Amino acid sequence: QRNVLTCIWELPLELSDDPTKAADLLAYAINRGQKYSVYEKLKTEQLIDSMSVRVDDLGGKEHRFFQITLELTEKGVKELETSVLRCFETLAGYRSTGIPSYLYQEKNALAQLFYQYQSRQDAFQFAMKVGDAMVDETLDTYPRGQVLASHYDPEKVQQLLELLTPESCVFSLLAPSELTGVTPDKQEKWLGASYALRPVPSDWLNLWADAKPHSAIRLPPPNPFVPNHLSLVSTDMPSLPQKIAENEFGIAYYCRVPEFQTPESVMHLHIRSPELKPNPHSACLGSLYLDHLTDVLHPLLASAQSAGLSTRFDLDPFELSLEVFGFSEKAPLLLQEVLKQMPQNPPTLEQFNIYVARHKKDYLNSQKDLAVRQGKELLDSLVVYGKSTKMQKLQELNTITYEEFLDFHKNLFEKTYIEALFGGNLSLQEAESTWLDVQHIFARTPYPKADQPARKVLSLPDHNGPFLISQSIEAQGNAALLLIDQGLFTFEHRAAQEILSNALHEAFFDTLRTKQKTGYIASSSATAIEARLFQSFFVQSNSHQPEDLLYRFELFLETFNEDLATNIPEERFSMIQASMIHSLQTRFRNLREKMNLWDMLAFDEKGNFTFIDERVQALQNLPYERFLALSKEFLQRKNRKRLAVLCEGKLPNPFAYELIAPDQIPSIAKYSARVD
Structure with missing residues (x-):
């Protein structure tokens, strides 16, 4: 159970559609990590677990909100007036000192750096982001006005600080009734959530309104980690990692x-x-x-x-x-x-x-x-x-x-x-x-x-199984998960597994979710763990029992495998094969992704830095007939190396068969004569 307090102020037009970005500057100053921040003070007093300050565009650039969110500890809920007081003490301190120009310059400089050196993104996500942003700025200046503040305006910041008072704030608290002492007496229209509306005690409002700057909460000093030199070192080095x-x-x-x-x-x-x-x-x-x-x-x-x-x-x-x-x-x-x-x-x-x-x-x-x-x-x-x-x-x-x-x-x-x-x-x-x-x-x-202990992975027996684990849980809904052990890793087997998994993912979702409507989460994936191959399937359902889901998994696999050449004809095999090769060759779109790859190969694959090249070569060399043979071997019922996990949660009226004995029929039903 999370205890979340949100303090929200609706900003007027001149502070919402504001080229100086005064609200963003204030949020940056409060959020900036430092020893004497309000976060550190609240954390020291054991009142919060986390904190965030941001400006939300809930209604577009002309209708923005300044928001402080505290994830409170139990002590923080019980001492709610003190938790909120620290926020108003912070605002009081900034009101008395203003936000210095070095923080404005720091924020603007970093915003420019982040835009200039942003990581490569998925093309569709990038297009969506740009499309959403372009409506808020003319093309002759885009994206400068969205990224950078136009100038430093201390008067605008002061206007904002004067606005952020207890009287103009909406407070929202999400916490158990046992902690708050408030019993919900209203119900939200759409989702049926229970809530209550209560006035803020006047003594709290007076306490917060009279807040004075706190000696342990100060403005952040200049950030020592802002880069000053962005020169590049020589690239005349080997492309692969060297010991x-x-x-x-x-x-x-x-x-x-x-x-x-x-x-x-x-x-x-x-x-x-x-x-x-x-x-x-x-x-x-x-x-x-x-x-x-x-x-x-x-x-x-x-x-x-x-x-x-x-x-x-x-x-x-x-x-x-x-x-x-x-x-x-x-x-x-x-x-x-x-x-x-x-x-x-x-x-x-x-x-x-x-x-x-x-x-x-x-x-x-x-x-x-x-x-x-x-x-x-x-x-x-x-x-x-x-x-x-x-x-x-x-x-x-x-x-x-x-x-x-x-x-x-x-x-x-x-x-x-x-x-x-x-x-x-x-x-x-x-x-x-x-x-x-x-x-x-x-x-x-x-x-x-x-x-040092060796890393190990599960290896299911060849001749026993399949196996089933069932557990009851307190959460709403049911789930079924199926793991198929596909044996030891070889580059050829991994290539076949990847192509097969790509086709399975689409077909499984289409069958279990779209056609059968068994649940709102239905997915499958393939992975290699410690040189062993696994294929997994899972569904989350609010309508079907876990055993029913599992039987549908098996029926899907049996049917898919019987018609494997129809489900994955050679033309489709070639398309997936080419897509997998392209993905392996281009999926590392930025430095961090590439370094994560080298890290995995250096220490999990014992320094085999040609691992990806070998996977690409295995995909290129895999013939269609060999793929069909390996895929049938992976999915056939003779492969008994299967482990299912069933989680039965709480459903209001589950469709589940009740086990009875023959002599119980008269006690649960009645015999009716024919009515003409």
């Missing part, structure tokens, strides 16, 4: 990626530690650690992100991963600052309890996910060794003590093995220097590769 270091502490690769002539870089780090184990208990400890780390780093990371330099953390059963991507000039500096913080500053007991409560809420909320999402989470945990469901983590979370977490935090980086990839607008020397910084921070005791 720049390997020792007992880790391995590092570098690639200039010369096809992308932009001042951007991407850095990947994968940190392995014996403290990270493939079980739910370790997953909880690692997740609590990341929660604390991102809280500590938030001022730094948010400041960098606003300047086009982002950081992403990820945790899997075997390693902690870190990615830094964006404008390249300050990227090594950001990475160094992040790495310095990672082994330091464990949380206090009070902070630890907050993180535990936050995780508990997240894990409990997962029970309200769509049935198909819960089924997929369970299926993924069964297929990938060491992957855990949120319910498994919830059970373990309750057993973790503060002392155990402190031991985990202390030992996490005592013994490590690190895999690194640096690329983009970085020189070889910069990559080598950054790798040395990584080694300097983490190279304490090596974590031998021989001691």
Whole structure:
């Protein structure tokens, strides 16, 4: 259950259709990451989990809204007047100081950089975006007026700040009645949602109206991560990644990626530690650690992100991963600052309890996910060794003590093995220097590769099966998921799987959703995990029972396989084959996508950087008759390597057969005589 407070002000025409973008400048100033922001103050007081400030174009450029959204903790709901007070204290502070010109210049400069170096997008999405935007500006200036503010206008900003008062604000709170003490007494017309309208207490309004600037909430200083130099390093380098270091502490690769002539870089780090184990208990400890780390780093990371330099953390059963991507000039500096913080500053007991409560809420909320999402989470945990469901983590979370977490935090980086990839607008020397910084921070005791647990994937038996797992859930709706194990990876088998999956995806959707109308989500996909091939199918339904859906899956597969040559004639095979080849050769549209590919090939495929070329060659060399033979082998009922997951949720009036005995008929029905 999320607790969300939204404060909305409707802007007058002169502040909505405003070439100086005063409202956007104020939102930028409040959002800008820094140590003395209102976000950090609210977070320190344990009143919020997250916060956003934005300007919404709900009614076009002439009808805009200024909006502050707080995702509140339980304490934040109970102390709602204080949570909102901090926002008005922020506005009061900005009212007294104004928004300085350096923030205007910073925002405008970054807006120009983001437009100039935007990543390649899907052509259709780009056309839609441009089409929507062109109606708001004449072609002789487009898109300058949409991207940049015309000039710095402190009077317009002051006019906006004077408008943002408690009396002119609409407050909306989404939270359980048990927390708010308010029982909904109205029902929304279209979706039937329950709600209540209540006046804001006058003492709250007076408190907020009289708000004074808070000493712990200040204007952000100039952003140190705004790039000053956008020059490109030499592209006279090999097009494939090259190994720049390997020792007992880790391995590092570098690639200039010369096809992308932009001042951007991407850095990947994968940190392995014996403290990270493939079980739910370790997953909880690692997740609590990341929660604390991102809280500590938030001022730094948010400041960098606003300047086009982002950081992403990820945790899997075997390693902690870190990615830094964006404008390249300050990227090594950001990475160094992040790495310095990672082994330091464990949380206090009070902070630890907050993180535990936050995780508990997240894990409990997962029970309200769509049935198909819960089924997929369970299926993924069964297929990938060491992957855990949120319910498994919830059970373990309750057993973790503060002392155990402190031991985990202390030992996490005592013994490590690190895999690194640096690329983009970085020189070889910069990559080598950054790798040395990584080694300097983490190279304490090596974590031998021989001691590291191997990644494993499910391999279903050839002669037993198929298998079925069924579970009841609390969410609305039902779901059925089917996984077919298609055996070990070979380039030829992967090529056949991809072409077959492309045809299956369209036919499955058409049959299960369009024609049979079994559910509003119906999809299928093919994947390769740890050199093993899988095909999956899933449907989310509010009308059909899970068993019924599964039987329809099998009937679809049997019928499709029997008429395989009709469903995929040679002409269609050739079209899909050409499309798959083109997709593999062109799907990496920007530096980050290409670096993600190199990262996967460097460490998952053991440095086989010709992997994509081999896949293309396998597609090119696959004859139609061989494709038919492999496809029939994948789908035939003789392939009993199948695992189904059925999730039965709550339906108001399910169409389900009730099991009875013959002698029960007289008690549930009656015999009627013929009526002439």
